[in-house]
Amino acid sequence: MASYYPIDDILNVAAIHPFYNSNATYPPDQDAIASLRGQAARQVGKSWSSWPLLRKDGLYRTIERLCADESVDNTYRRSSYVSITGGGSGTSLPMLFLTDSEENFNQRIAMGKLMKACKMVEPSDWVLNLHYSGNFYRSLDLSTSTMELAGGSVLCGGHLLPHEKSVEACLQYRVNFLASDTASLLNFAHHVEALPSSLRSQLHIAKIMYTSETMSRPKQDYLRSVFGPVSFFSCLGAGETGPWAVANLDWRSNTDEDDAEDSVDFVFDKRSMLVEGLSLSADPQSLPSPQDGDWVSEGVAGHLVLTSLQRLRNPLVRYVSGDVGSLHPLSPEVAAQFPVDRVEHLQTLRLYGRDKRFSFKWLGDYYEFHQMDKMMHSPEWGVLQYQIILADDAAKEGSDCLELRMLRRAEGHGILNVAELEERLHDAFYLTHHTETQFRAVFLNDLDGFQRSQSSGKVIRFIDKRRKK
Incomplete structure (x- = not known):
């Protein structure tokens, strides 16, 4: 199965998929998908310019129906990688997004290659992974597999591993790399800071990979005061998109914008994700199909609208991510880090974070206001x-x-x-x-x-x- 798909193939499948077509009861099966591949998108579905936005509310109403339907004709429940989303929903069970198992594995391989190319993971790295595990969350297994595919050796500690055991593991196995959400990393650092200096000096952490929330410069400075001169990395992804971008904070790109501390420059492969920016003056939660004038140009911040080029069976087309960011070419300094034949496929996404009108973030989780209101x-x-x-x-x-x-x-x-x-x-x-x-x-x-x-x-x-x- 391919790692990337042509946009026409994705649009052809999307045109008859219940995510986008209210007349479709179930997603197409593999035979139907095979018959659609290679056709021009206009022969089957809408053209790209007229494709509407996909919003979380509508998407998960459809997903809720498909997850509850045990019909033999319902292909959505078959052979899938199950990820959860919808933080703060308050429901007894979380909302699910299902991805074809093979597509998910191929996406992890591609992500591992990007991590390796961005100098995030090297063959000599031993990683203590403290990401969240259990309670339906997949962050531990997802981050572990991508770092292993990038060439690292990973210890799956998980978020419940006592801090004392984490320190013992770092010493016993000569761990040089910590990976977790930002809040857990700070909690662990508080424990390490209180250790005797003779013990703390035996830790040799050179790299930290954080997820879920930003690692502001004061937080970086604090972690460096505890662990020494570490390099920071991050990965960008979600239940709907999967992992698709990597940040090496030593590679801060120089753009014409102010050096905003709250933003992070991610590198992504344009073959894996089509990223569009919707004008900040538009309301992405109520806007009908955007017109040409609603989109922003390169270098201008906008609401990020994503189309995955790695997901065909359950396509993600023009999905309103809830994030704000801007697109930039790779700076010459960053471009020099990659082979020439790969640079043409890479781009920088400057991410400013979530649109605060629709959600807030706490301890690495995003909470949608409308879901919070429903819960309360x-x-x-x-x-x-x-x-x-x-x-x-x-x-x-x-x-x-x-x-x-x-x-x-x-x-x-x-x-x-x-x-x-x-x-x-x-x-x-x-x-x-x-x-x-x-x-x-x-x-x-x-x-x-x-x-x-x-x-x-x-x-x-x-x-x-x-x-x-």
Whole structure:
């Protein structure tokens, strides 16, 4: 099976796929897909210029239906790699995105080659991988397999490995590379910082790969103060897209833009992902099919709209990712790091992060506001009003605390008691013994405990008090 697919083949399959065609009950089977390949897109479906945007809400309504349908004709449930998404949905089970198993494996191979090309993973690297595992999350197995395919040797520690054991592993196996989400890396660094200097000096960490949230310069400086002069790397991906871009923070590209600390320059292969930018003045959640004037040119920041060229069976076409970024050519310094025959396929994506109008980020997870609102208004929760406050954690430098303030109905008559609700919140916010101290649920007796806007006196639903890091 190919690593990349022609855009015409992808559009032909998408034209008869229920993600994009409301008249299609099930995705096409392999015979139908084979018959569509090689045809011009206009012979089967819409042209590229008229293709509509794909949004998370509509996509997951279709996925929910397909996941629940056990018909023998439903190809969506067959031979698939299962990844989860929809952080903060509050549902009893997470939302799933299914990818053809072979396509997923080939994408991991391509990602491993990109990691290797970006000098992220080398054959001598021994990696302690502390990514999240279990609870349906796949970050540990995904990051492990791509780093192995890049040539590294990986110890699968997982997020529940006690810090003491992590230190022992680093010493016993001469680990030189740490990989995890940013929050877990900071937690581990706090533990290492408290060790005797004689023990800490025996650690020889040269590389750190972080995911899920940005690694701002103050955070980098803190980790270097603990581990020494490490190099930082990152990978970009999601449940819908899979992994597709790599950042080597030593390769910061020089562009005409200000040196924004909150942005990261990722390198990606244009054969794997078609990236478009939608004007920041447009609302990607309500805009109908974009017109030519809605798209931004290279170098201009916009809402990122993604088309995967690695997924054919369940295509991802013009998907509104929720991120903001801009496209740039490789700088001469970065281009010089790659073979000449590969440079022509590579491009820089300067990523600024999520569009804060639609989501917020805490401890590496994104929480969509509309999903959060749906969760908080579950009838059995009895929540009449709520407010989310993010603040710096005074006890842990570089970490954030989340306070959830709630005004509730009286318990009884189908309303959860406090202990039951706290258990639901524990699951909804993916709390572990490492992070539960950074979450606080506050139950109020009246509206006086909420912070309100000065102009209208309305309760402010989301307040971000964090210092810019």
